[in-house]
Amino acid sequence: MxxxxxxxxxxxxxxxxxxxxxxxxxxxxxxxxxxxxxxxxxxxxxxxxxTVRPWGRRVPRWMLLTPLWFGSALLVVRGVPGMVENLLMATGNRGGFVGRDDISTAEFWAGIGINTYFFVGAVLLVVTTVSYVRRSRGAGVRTGRSGPDPV
Known part of the structure; x- marks a missing residue:
């Protein structure tokens, strides 16, 4: 990011x-x-x-999950078609979805790099989101304390 x-x-x-x-x-x-x-x-x-720092435990779960899910959705919507375009470009349709064959080598590699960047970002953010959902499940009210509850 x-x-x-x-x-x-x-x-x-x-x-x-x-x-x-x-x-x-x-x-x-x-x-x-x-x-x-x-x-x-x-x-x-x-x-x-x-999601991984102690100070984050004081933030209400929904305040972290909302941008995590929103960001994951945005990156998936941008990253997955970008990877499909990379496959098109790598298998002979040099212009990707647009189909322009007259793009330069620099445009070709820039497109591959940018599309890969967004796809990797989507994968990493989805994994982060799912991990946070699992780790924070049942947390309910956040107290800011770490460790087990006192007996």
């Missing part, structure tokens, strides 16, 4: 010639979109850390 945050901070502060890619959105929308992505990723990183 740190790589994602850093890459989007860079594109906000060093946007290049035409960061909108001739799309229908303005530069302001481009910046707002990237800031939202940065905030979502930073919160996601904090939530993931909270």
């Amino acid at each position: 740190l790589l994602f945050v850093v890459s989007h901070v860079v594109v906000v502060f060093l946007p290049g010639d035409d960061p909108t890619g001739d799309g229908p959105w303005s530069f302001r929308a481009y910046v707002i979109f990237n800031i939202v992505l940065i905030l979502m990723s930073a919160v996601g990183a904090a939530v993931v850390v909270a």
